[in-house]
Amino acid sequence: MIKIGFTYDLRSAYLAMGYSELETAEFDRESTIDAIESTLNQLGYETDRIGHIKQLVERLQNGDRWDIVFNICEGMYGIAREAQVPALLEAYNIPCVFSSPLVMALTLDKGMTKRVIRDAGIATPEFFVVTKQDDINKVDLPFPLFVKPVAEGTGKGISEKSIVQNKTELASVCRDLLKAYKQPVLVETFLSGREFTVGITGTGEKATAVGCMEIVLKEHAEKGVYSYVNKEECEDLIEYVITTGDDKQKCEKLALEAYRILNCEDGGRVDIRYSHEGNPSFLEINPLPGLHPEHSDLPILCTLNGIAYPELMKMIMDSAIQKVRQKK
Ligand SMILES: Nc1ncnc2c1ncn2[C@@H]1O[C@H](COP(=O)(O)OP(=O)(O)O)[C@@H](O)[C@H]1O
Ligand SMILES: [Mg+2]
Incomplete structure (x- = not known):
């Protein structure tokens, strides 16, 4: 055994x-x-x-x-x-x-990951990494912009304030985040369209999308962003909706391309958002997806797509077990 x-x-x-x-x-x-x-x-x-x-x-x-x-x-x-x-x-x-140390270290840094993704020709918002206060006035991107810590997860450092409309707001949010998180801040073009997340299992050529869901903010949710508060209180503030048709096809294609380019293994999740015009862009990838059966996005999207939790876990393990076989 x-x-x-x-x-x-x-x-x-x-x-x-x-x-x-x-x-x-x-x-x-x-x-x-x-x-x-x-x-x-x-x-x-x-x-x-x-x-x-x-x-x-x-x-x-x-x-x-x-x-x-x-x-x-x-x-x-x-x-x-x-x-x-x-x-x-x-x-x-x-x-x-799950993925190798290289992938785990790279993908935690959203700025470095976006350089690889952009190099592969995959759509991702224009960005600038603010490492210190003096960098703030070097940002030369059109507003509105989105500002977040470069290497956090679970919505940490992300709220309604992350969307900034002018230089004053940009400077104030960058300063607060630099101080609070002691790490660079990622400044990106704000994508105002619909938001999706795609689940993937498997490795390389054998990787497949297990489904896509839309993140729909309810009336009382923090506006415009899947923030820390909206994530922590997702049962009350978020509606998760299964994605079908053209949207599903577009998002799953982009997610699989990103997953394969980054050499992710066994399973993960890719966050995607549409521009105002409805074109999908890569936001970030999670090679260590949350696995709470009812609270985490990957199991939720699998359930919506008819894949029960044990089935998801089996797909992850069937992929991972190849590594044991290769070694023997
Ligand atoms: N460039 C952006 N434009 C619009 N919304 C964004 C952008 N970047 C992040 N967001 C919003 O912030 C949320 C959290 O950002 P994300 O990079 O996925 O961080 P986390 O690792 O905390 O999940 C996203 O799900 C999305 O709602
Ligand atoms: Mg995310």
């Missing part, structure tokens, strides 16, 4: 260590860990809970080994934080579910 090690950042474990709600916003709840583990068991895999990276270090030091590790650690420090567990496992020649 294939033995899967399971690494994750449990939110409550970090809260207990004294980290804040915001610092741990991307971390997982016990219910996500339970759902993943019991589904892997249902699929016939033996699982071994490891926990966060420091617990993994101890276990490796003790001589413990696994056929493959199912890793969902988001990491705490640095731009390569999502790459840390995959890189550590690589050093021990232990295969890991």
